[in-house]
Amino acid sequence: MTDRKVALITGITGQDGSYLAELLIEKGYTVRTASLVLIILFVVYKNHFGQFLTKIFIFFSFFLSPSLNTLPIFHPLINQYHYYCYYYYEQVHGIVRRSSCFNTGRIDHLYRDRHDTGVKLFLHYGDLCDATNLIGIISSVKPTEIYNLGAMSHVKVSFDMPEYTADCDGVGVLRMLDAIRTAGLEKEVKFYQASTSELYGKVQEVPQSETTPFYPRSPYAVAKQYAFWILVNYREAYGMHLTNGILFNHESPRRGRTFVTRKITCAVARIKEGLDKTLYLGNLDAKRDWGHARDYVEGMWRMLQEDTPDDYVLATGETHTVREFVEKAFAHVGIIIKWKGEPGTVEEEGVDASDESRVLVKVDERYFRPTEVDLLLGNPTKAKEKLGWVSSTPFDELVKEMVLADHAMVKGTAPDCEKLHD
Ligand code: NAP
Ligand code: GDD
Numbered sequence: 470m471t472d473r474k475v476a477l478i479t480g481i482t483g484q485d486g487s488y489l490a491e492l493l494i495e496k497g498y499t500v501r502t503a504s505l506v507l508i509i510l511f512v513v514y515k516n517h518f519g520q521f522l523t524k525i526f527i528f529f530s531f532f533l534s535p536s537l538n539t540l541p542i543f544h545p546l547i548n549q550y551h552y553y554c555y556y557y558y559e560q561v562h563g564i565v566r567r568s569s570c571f572n573t574g575r576i577d578h579l580y581r582d583r584h585d586t587g588v589k590l591f592l593h594y595g596d597l598c599d600a601t602n603l604i605g606i607i608s609s610v611k612p613t614e615i616y617n618l619g620a621m622s623h624v625k626v627s628f629d630m631p632e633y634t635a636d637c638d639g640v641g642v643l644r645m646l647d648a649i650r651t652a653g654l655e656k657e658v659k660f661y662q663a664s665t666s667e668l669y670g671k672v673q674e675v676p677q678s679e680t681t682p683f684y685p686r687s688p689y690a691v692a693k694q695y696a697f698w699i700l701v702n703y704r705e706a707y708g709m710h711l712t713n714g715i716l717f718n719h720e721s722p723r724r725g726r727t728f729v730t731r732k733i734t735c736a737v738a739r740i741k742e743g744l745d746k747t748l749y750l751g752n753l754d755a756k757r758d759w760g761h762a763r764d765y766v767e768g769m770w771r772m773l774q775e776d777t778p779d780d781y782v783l784a785t786g787e788t789h790t791v792r793e794f795v796e797k798a799f800a801h802v803g804i805i806i807k808w809k810g811e812p813g814t815v816e817e818e819g820v821d822a823s824d825e826s827r828v829l830v831k832v833d834e835r836y837f838r839p840t841e842v843d844l845l846l847g848n849p850t851k852a853k854e855k856l857g858w859v860s861s862t863p864f865d866e867l868v869k870e871m872v873l874a875d876h877a878m879v880k881g882t883a884p885d886c887e888k889l890h891d
Contacts, residue, residue, distance in 0.1 A: 473613050474560060477606070479597060479645070480618030481563030484723045485663070487575035489616055489766040493561050494579065494589050496770070562610045564595035564619065574885075575723050597641030603648040611654065614773050616661045617645055620693075623727060624667060625838055627689035639692035639699075646703050646711070655709045659773040662700050664713040665693050666758070666784070666845045676848040679715065679782055686840040701780075710778045717758040717784035717847040719765040720867060722874035729791055730759065730871060733798050738875040740829060741802040747828055751836025753792040754813055756844045760785045761862035761870075771856040784847020785860040794868060795819060795830055801872040806830065 476493050480486045565573065573580065579590050593610070595602045597619050607615075620638045621627065627634040642662060649658050669677045670686035685691045697713050704711040724731035729750070736748035760783070768783040792808070799806050805822040806829065819830030852858040862870075877883035 475562070475610065475612045476560065476614045476616065477562045477564070477610050477612035478616045478618060479564045479595070480620060480663070481592070482565055482572050482575055483618060483622070484575070484721060484725065484762050485719075485766055485769075486563065486616075486618050487579075487723055488721070488762050489618070489769060490561055490563060490576055490579055490590060492763075492766050492770060561589055562591045562593060562606075562612065564606060565592045566596055567594050597637050597644060600644045600648065603644050604651050607645075607648045607654065608652040611652070612658060614659050614661070615645065615649070616663075616769060616773075617642060618663045620663060621689070623725075624687045624689045624842075625836070626727075627687050627692070628839055631688035634688050635692045635695070637692075638689065639695035642696035643699050646699065646709070649709070650707070655707055659710040659778070660700075660712065661769050661773055662696060662711065662713050663769075664697050664700075664715045664780070665690070666715060666717040666782075666847060667842060668694055668697060668715065669845065670840075670842050672842075672844055675844065676784075676786065676846040677782070678848040679780055679851055686842050687838065690842075697780075704778055710773075712772045712775075712778045713780040714769050714772055715780060715782045715847075716765055716768075717760065717782070717845055719760045719762040719783075720871065721762040722871050723762065724871070730794060730868075731875075733791075733795055734868070734871040734875045735879075737798045737802055737804075737872055738879040741804070741876065742879050744879065748795075748830050749833040749836070750791065750795070750830060751833065751838070752841055753790065753795070753817070753832065754843075755791050755841060756788045756846070757791075758784045758786070758788050758845050758847045759794070759864060759867060760860040761867050764860050764862055768852060768856065768858040771852075771858050775856070779855070781852045781856065782847050782849055783852055783858065783860070784849045785864070786847060786849055787864060788844065788846040789864055797865065797868045798872050799829065801869055802876065804829070 478486050478489055481490055563576070573592070576590070580592065581588050581590070593606050595606050597603070619641065621630065621634045646660070649655055649660065666677065667687065667690040668683040668685055669681055670690055671684040673682045673684055683694055683697075685694050700711045700713055703709055720728070720730040722731075726732055726735055733748065733750075736745060739745040740748065765783050768781070772779075772781055796806050806819040807822040807825065808817060808819055809825075810816040810818050815832045815834055817832055818828050821827040821829055849858070849860065874883060878885050
């Protein structure tokens, strides 16, 4: 393994990809740039500082560079002289799918034109279904860490597009692993695979941990199970540093709007502002272990800092129903939901407790799944003990942050990161 730090993220335009790119840039993946620039400056101006001071400074800039890099006083220097060590500056790379309109809304705040100084994020067109393209990108970027977050990630949609889901989410991982081998980087790269709690499906034990048997319940989960095992096989067969992160649901204001949490918080904001009347949902009794995406990308990073690859569950250790999420989200805009009708049927509805003629939530069977995952509850003990990782955003705080963000977006006081997707 090398001490270069060059990360490649597939799925960088998605929820997790955007938080991870932010995290890696924040973590100072430009550390060596700072030290090299400072060394060059001190070598050039050594007559001013004297040989002894220069040597001492070089020593410290090598060994204390992380702390030097974070000092704002050095940022203008780093930006001004970055071309002296351009190689080290190209630290975070992302693969973006070609689209007829921009699909980079979630990372636009990180992206700068390549002709500017201080560029930290580089984007490449690519697709997990195109092996030649993946070999080309990996061979030229020569990453030291790859985070494979790209996927057709919607469970319900996977029933409509099972073949594509298998190709992208299952075989796509095989393509990535073989691209690493073709590029001759199997001893250089640490690889993270976005595995999922959906593998537990029809759960065989509660809570679910790394040792719980899998029982996938959708084409999405079956594809991800192939990905899980091909990764384990390549790890054992070729001694590669490959890690499965078995992540339970994680949400944020950047969550795609067709996932249930964001669908709810968007609807709550629009109903509050009088733009919509009713929110239509499927199974209100499904239970999920919901955390915050920002916490979970930190866990992904920690997994790849380990010397030995392994598989880890990331979860909060709490579970809540969709119904509870609905109640809490409406409560944040001052609306109390009262449930009426036969629970668990399409007859059930949620009305405004202060004006029961207002039907705010209805059940639409179109959102039911052919096979449902009723209960997910993770046991994150291994991640806590080995990585020192814990989920730090409580459920109530997560719901509140998402509702406030969507309310601000609907009122036009905050930008809509997805507006070009509409
Ligand atoms: P997301 O918001 O749906 O993002 C998916 C990303 O994958 C997007 O950047 C998307 O590009 C890209 N993508 C889709 N098809 C692709 C293809 N054929 N080639 C290359 N890239 C492709 O998902 P997320 O919530 O960030 O989740 C990230 C990963 O973690 C996914 O693999 C997901 O299955 C897994 N996961 C998520 C959770 C969760 O609760 N969020 C839990 C466990 C596992 P576009 O922007 O162009 O669509
Ligand atoms: N999407 C959606 N829309 N889900 C609904 C709705 C609705 O209108 N009504 C009820 N639900 C229920 C679903 O049936 C499911 O039980 C639960 O809400 C959560 O659905 P999603 O938010 O779509 O997430 P998911 O759990 O199916 O999948 C997410 O988490 C997985 C990890 O467990 C995705 O991010 C997957 O990519 C990820 O692997």
